[in-house]
Amino acid sequence: MDSLKFSPPPVSKAAEDLRLEVRAFLKDALAGQTATEKAQSWNGHSPEFSRLVGKQGWLGMTWPKQYGGQERSALERYVVVEEMLAAGAPVSAHWIAERQSGPTLLRYGTQAQRDEILPKILRGECYFAIGMSEPNSGSDLASVQTRAVKTDGGFVVNGSKIWTSNAHLSHYMILFCRTDARSEDRHSGHSQFLVDMKTPGLEIRPILFSTGEHQFNEVFFKDMFLPDAALIGEMGQGWKQVTGELSFERSGPDRFLTSFAAVKGLSGRIGTEPDDRGAIALGRIVAHLMVLRRMSRSIAGMLEDDLDPALQAAIVKDLGTSLEQEIPEIARQIIAVEPGEGADGELEAMLDYIIQHAPTFSLRGGTREILRGIIARGAGLR
Amino acid sequence: MNISESLAVETSERLLREQCTDTVLAAADAGIWQQALWEQLTEFGLPVALVGEDQGGIDLRIAEAFAIFRLAGQVALPLPIVETVLGNWLLSRAGLEPFEGPVSLVDGTALSLSAKNDGWHLSGGAPRVPWGRRADIVVLVGGKVARVGRKGVTVSEGTNIADEPRDGLAFDAQLENAAVADLPGKTDLMAVLAAARCNQMAGAMERVFELATAYALEREQFGRPLAKFQAIQQNLAVLAEQVAASNAAAEMAAEAVEGEIGRIAVAAAKTRVGEAAGIAASIAHQVVGAMGVTEEFSLHHLTRRLWSWREEYGNETYWAREIGQATAKLGPDALWPAITAV
Numbered sequence: 001m002d003s004l005k006f007s008p009p010p011v012s013k014a015a016e017d018l019r020l021e022v023r024a025f026l027k028d029a030l031a032g033q034t035a036t037e038k039a040q041s042w043n044g045h046s047p048e049f050s051r052l053v054g055k056q057g058w059l060g061m062t063w064p065k066q067y068g069g070q071e072r073s074a075l076e077r078y079v080v081v082e083e084m085l086a087a088g089a090p091v092s093a094h095w096i097a098e099r100q101s102g103p104t105l106l107r108y109g110t111q112a113q114r115d116e117i118l119p120k121i122l123r124g125e126c127y128f129a130i131g132m133s134e135p136n137s138g139s140d141l142a143s144v145q146t147r148a149v150k151t152d153g154g155f156v157v158n159g160s161k162i163w164t165s166n167a168h169l170s171h172y173m174i175l176f177c178r179t180d181a182r183s184e185d186r187h188s189g190h191s192q193f194l195v196d197m198k199t200p201g202l203e204i205r206p207i208l209f210s211t212g213e214h215q216f217n218e219v220f221f222k223d224m225f226l227p228d229a230a231l232i233g234e235m236g237q238g239w240k241q242v243t244g245e246l247s248f249e250r251s252g253p254d255r256f257l258t259s260f261a262a263v264k265g266l267s268g269r270i271g272t273e274p275d276d277r278g279a280i281a282l283g284r285i286v287a288h289l290m291v292l293r294r295m296s297r298s299i300a301g302m303l304e305d306d307l308d309p310a311l312q313a314a315i316v317k318d319l320g321t322s323l324e325q326e327i328p329e330i331a332r333q334i335i336a337v338e339p340g341e342g343a344d345g346e347l348e349a350m351l352d353y354i355i356q357h358a359p360t361f362s363l364r365g366g367t368r369e370i371l372r373g374i375i376a377r378g379a380g381l382r
Numbered sequence: 383m384n385i386s387e388s389l390a391v392e393t394s395e396r397l398l399r400e401q402c403t404d405t406v407l408a409a410a411d412a413g414i415w416q417q418a419l420w421e422q423l424t425e426f427g428l429p430v431a432l433v434g435e436d437q438g439g440i441d442l443r444i445a446e447a448f449a450i451f452r453l454a455g456q457v458a459l460p461l462p463i464v465e466t467v468l469g470n471w472l473l474s475r476a477g478l479e480p481f482e483g484p485v486s487l488v489d490g491t492a493l494s495l496s497a498k499n500d501g502w503h504l505s506g507g508a509p510r511v512p513w514g515r516r517a518d519i520v521v522l523v524g525g526k527v528a529r530v531g532r533k534g535v536t537v538s539e540g541t542n543i544a545d546e547p548r549d550g551l552a553f554d555a556q557l558e559n560a561a562v563a564d565l566p567g568k569t570d571l572m573a574v575l576a577a578a579r580c581n582q583m584a585g586a587m588e589r590v591f592e593l594a595t596a597y598a599l600e601r602e603q604f605g606r607p608l609a610k611f612q613a614i615q616q617n618l619a620v621l622a623e624q625v626a627a628s629n630a631a632a633e634m635a636a637e638a639v640e641g642e643i644g645r646i647a648v649a650a651a652k653t654r655v656g657e658a659a660g661i662a663a664s665i666a667h668q669v670v671g672a673m674g675v676t677e678e679f680s681l682h683h684l685t686r687r688l689w690s691w692r693e694e695y696g697n698e699t700y701w702a703r704e705i706g707q708a709t710a711k712l713g714p715d716a717l718w719p720a721i722t723a724v
């Protein structure tokens with residue numbers, strides 16, 4: 001099975017120079033962060049920070065110059081992204097737009113869509129939501145029932161989306177829905193649309209996370225009119241387009257660095273002369289991170305070469321999220337802490353946040369079981 | 383250069399796949415030295431893979447040699463090719479003549495080498511030396527390479543879980559001046575050997591995955607192939623993930639040896655691959671059922687090696703502790719820079 005081989009990641013001197021620049025920037029920009037803010041990882045939302053990053057030229061930096069991009073390498077972008085995550089920067093506002101919506105528009109969007117939207121994403125001013133899951137369609141994404149029916153000059157959309165992260169804070173959604181009546185082939189008859197969140201007929205209702213946070217939402221469409229110009233790519237090709245998007249969503253450092261704050265916290269607690277248990281626990285996590293990082297950078301190289309690393313991405317996401325979930329469990333085996341906010345130390349507050357959010361790591365972006373199913377299919381087992 | 387385009391790697395792959403049969407493996411398990419196979423490897427030049435052409439070698443790149451180690455792991459090659467390639471590599475780098483026959487090498491940190499009688503005297507003991515009973519011995523001690531051979535070496539035989547010879551050696555050897563030379567540069571022999579085992583293990587796991595997958599597709603229960611059961615699919619997917627991580631880690635280790643970046647990358651690789659080895663063996667045996675634990679079914683040639691190799695030249699506990707101590711010492715803010723330095 002060739003997809004079990006990860007070609008060596010590309011080497012780039014420019015990327016390493018950039019790394020030092022990003023580190024220096026973050027040191028200033030993030031001074032005074034609380035422990036919980038550090039632990040939030042890519043859930044932390046700050047439009048001010050996103051605009052600041054945009055000003056640095058660090059959003060969409062691989063995109064064509066005609067949209068304000070810099071046509072830099074995937075590896076340079078990778079460095080910016082991983083440095084932000086490792087530092088616990090509040091990247092959530094621009095995250096989806098920069099990671100997957102922009103690339104989708106670049107690949108499939110109309111010229112007008114690109115001209116209108118990409119420069120705003122680059123400036124850190126334009127945020128996106130993902131409109132895939134529905135109340136009755138989670139893992140079985142192809143079964144979505146929200147439908148766009150062709151009408152004069154556009155489409156009329158009815159249905160709803162759920163778990164839509166940051167819908168209430170976003171300017172646009174990429175909507176994945178049905179455009180044909182159910183066909184024989186479950187993987188045809190879908191399309192993607194660019195939806196302005198202010199479109200009449202679109203309503204957002206919050207769903208509160210168990211901690212009381214408002215992050216995800218339910219989004220309803222009632223006779224919502226979308227002009228023809230809102231169609232992304234080809235009508236009926238939505239499934240193919242969306243699975244391409246998932247490779248971007250699944251392979252990045254956001255799939256193994258989410259709990260990194262707790263690793264630093266653990267290191268601080270075991271001190272500079274740790275006992276064996278502490279040293280072994282920390283060393284094992286570091287070993288896993290080094291290898292995952294190599295695999296993930298290898299995929300960045302494949303994406304740059306226009307290869308399709310869907311299988312490799314599934315592997316990295318499952319291994320990475322498993323480690324992210326293990327990290328708080330390891331930390332509490334080594335240090336007798338009682339997680340809680342406003343408690344004695346940073347690690348306590350971080351674990352309070354991470355333990356409660358860890359179950360989502362292996363759900364969002366495709367569940368563990370679905371990823372393993374993709375891998376098994378790649379191995380010819382199904 | 384892309385390793386998959388290396389002619390030497392490609393030829394080795396063909397040779398090893400064709401010649402390292404189940405019959406060979408069974409005979410080797412019974413303690414019989416596989417001379418015919420060894421001669422074929424020699425004819426191809428593998429023992430001098432890392433020796434320069436001026437010294438009669440074939441001058442491969444380190445990455446190519448390590449790719450061949452991975453292939454040797456895939457077929458569970460029951461011969462000391464890794465030790466021979468690396469032993470001759472040390473000899474040639476020190477300007478000494480490579481051995482023709484099988485070689486084993488000893489990290490002589492615990493041995494003593496002193497000037498005596500117009501030559502050198504080597505003394506002390508080394509535990510668990512691969513094929514110590516029949517290989518010509520090369521020792522790296524105090525920055526010097528000693529071309530010991532077999533004279534002055536007393537053997538007490540032992541084996542590992544896979545029945546590979548792992549012998550205790552006691553040295554009381556008088557060596558000529560010409561048999562000892564300085565090794566230019568710095569070589570962390572333990573890390574090099576650990577990196578080699580990583581590659582062998584990654585190869586063995588690839589084969590374990592192939593065997594388990596093929597079995598699941600063929601064996602039927604409840605009227606359908608095992609592969610159609612989701613529990614089996616999910617377990618094999620986990621196995622595939624471990625293979626993928628091991629491949630990446632093994633390459634990272636080989637690169638570390640080639641680029642002399644040093645120990646921490648090898649430490650991470652051996653920690654990661656060692657952990658994967660246990661998971662891979664356990665899943666494969668579960669999928670293959672009772673057949674998998676028979677002498678007849680070749681899975682054990684690989685899993686017994688995995689259980690042995692993960693302990694050699696530092697197991698997960700050893701290396702994780704070293705990584706943990708080194709990174710903790712620098713403090714939490716230096717943790718991330720340490721990770722990106724690899």
Ligand SMILES: Cc1cc2nc3c(=O)[nH]c(=O)nc-3n(C[C@H](O)[C@H](O)[C@H](O)COP(=O)(O)OP(=O)(O)OC[C@H]3O[C@@H](n4cnc5c(N)ncnc54)[C@H](O)[C@@H]3O)c2cc1C
Pocket residue numbers: 129130131132133134137138139140162163164165166216360363364365366367368369370
């Ligand atoms: C924090 C968070 C943010 C999210 N943000 C977004 C967003 O912005 N936009 C969006 O569209 N979606 C979002 N999601 C939704 C996410 O994509 C879904 O949760 C995910 O696809 C799983 O769907 P589900 O929750 O309906 O679970 P289900 O599909 O009902 O699955 C429940 C369980 O059953 C298992 N299961 C399902 N089918 C199978 C099968 N065939 N074989 C074996 N096991 C199976 C699953 O693995 C899971 O363990 C988010 C989710 C979370 C947790």
